[in-house]
Amino acid sequence: xxxxxxxxxxxxxxxxxxxxxxxxxxxxxxxxxxxxxxxxxxxxxxxxxxxxxxxxxxxxxxxxxxxxxxxxxxxxxxxxxx
Numbered sequence: 877x878x879x880x881x882x883x884x885x886x887x888x889x890x891x892x893x894x895x896x897x898x899x900x901x902x903x904x905x906x907x908x909x910x911x912x913x914x915x916x917x918x919x920x921x922x923x924x925x926x927x928x929x930x931x932x933x934x935x936x937x938x939x940x941x942x943x944x945x946x947x948x949x950x951x952x953x954x955x956x957x958x
Contacts, residue, residue, distance in 0.1 A: 882941075
């Protein structure tokens with residue numbers, strides 16, 4: 877249940893972010909070119925993740941997610957301090 881909820885959340889959040897950034901004029905030709913280079917990797921990673929995620933327990937997923945959030949928070953803190 878947690879994985880499905882997170883998936884829906886990230887799709888909705890990404891959609892809103894894309895629309896708002898587009899309305900603000902953030903999409904220059906350079907940005908769109910970089911996005912097109914990254915798109916195949918994102919699509920491939922998503923396609924590979926769906927079959928793999930079925931074999932990961934929710935408890936293990938939560939631990940990995942907690943680690944990712946902790947590392948991201950630490951990176952933000954280090955960047956903010958120095």
